[in-house]
Amino acid sequence: MSNQAKTSDTPFRQASAEYNFGFLDEYAKKEIRRSVLKAIAIPGYQVPYSSREMPMGRGFGTGGLQLTLSLIGKQDTLKVIDQGSDDSVNAVNLRSFIEMTCPGIDTTTKVAEANLIQSRHRIPEQALREDQVLVLQVPYPDALVVVEPSEDKRKIMHGEADYSRLLVKLYEDIVKFDEITISHRYPTRINRHYVIDSSPIPRWDVPKMNDSKALILLGAGREKKIYAVPPYTLAEPLEFDDVPFRVEGFNDETGKRRTCHRCGCDHSFLDEFIDARSGEKLYQCSDSDYCDEQLKSLSVNQSLEG
């Protein structure tokens, strides 16, 4: 999906040539880059930065987008994911904006081909490599916001690693509902100090942050914060000794693991949807690239057998 051919055909795209490479000016990029280094040096700490106006609403992934635009160069291959899929509306629009403003880069839908991956709400199923960087779009960066409205106080609590009130909230959930009710953006402790909001990834993806080979950067455009989970770093979801953290279960009523109706995968995060014609509940891999890869290896195996 090289954008070389597409960039010159419309006046709209031509106009983009008058912008700086990557849309942001170099000063904006430098500020974001300095914040990224601080974020890496203080794992889990939310570094404030002056989130620039982007030609899309805040809350549509401008934090992740500004990170991507500050990191990307002509040699890079980018993948953009929205809820596991490369062709849902947020991913398509962000990808085409980056292609338009960064002439010369390549984009791909395959995890293995990308060295820069911007994602909304999922971490790819396929394990990432050391040479890859994952950028996550974050709507609410602060895990303490549910228990403390004042940012000044939250910053002190973070500095002191005082998460007792957050633990009380989790405890109250268990008392009331027999279950911690935070389903996504699960509070995760980085390097035994800061607790981060893990962005709206499902619990399924939280363990992938622990001891990750790839650097993970998180950007919140509206809240103007950048934070990071460096590679080979401890990332522990909050839990209690007697109530351990658990990921989403995909077992049916009989206790059998549901499988993807498309590729038959029994070990991926599944989306549930209703078939429009039959009214039947269907389950499908949320990570579309992973599903395609599984399907491909399945058909290769079948043709080898046949």
Place this chain on the structure above:
Amino acid sequence: MLKQDLLGAYVNPIWLADTQQALFKSLMQVLSRPGRLDNWAEWLENSPAYLAVLATLLDGEVSLADVSGLLTESNWPLLQAHKSAVEQANYILCDATKAPTFLPKLGTLSSPDFAATLILKVSSLDKMQGNIRLKLTGPGVNGETEICVSGIDQAWLDQRNEWCSAFPLGIDCILVDDTQILGLPRTTKVEILEVRDNGGLN
């Protein structure tokens, strides 16, 4: 090779945006993975590596203290950073052969990002050979790793460990020799394994 900028002038590549993008990506990886050495020789065009680090990171929004006088007067307008006393500086450039005599900003408990970043010029960085052999552990290191540094006063390492003893306060260091870069963020635990006089060359 000198490169042409947008107006057609021939300039040293470290001042150009695409070089700075490539250098930043390397810097980001080096700080994420303490112990990793990146070589910037292809980008430098005879500039010292510390100048490339500064060119990549600084602009008019931040302050710089040049403690050992490594910069020339002509570097300052290009870097755009304002000069500042070392105790208040965001970025501090030092020749590491001389022991530190100052206290850099360590940040505050609620804003540890207000801490200084130190760029230390050493004479050589190597995986095997050097005067001081260090063991590194902590975030970004898969298990543990070792690195050898020459041309650094041992007092730097003791001071650095003291400044970084109360996380999240601390300083982040970028060590440079002529062409190579090593990152030591405040989270890295640095232990001196061995001090050798002959640099490990028997």
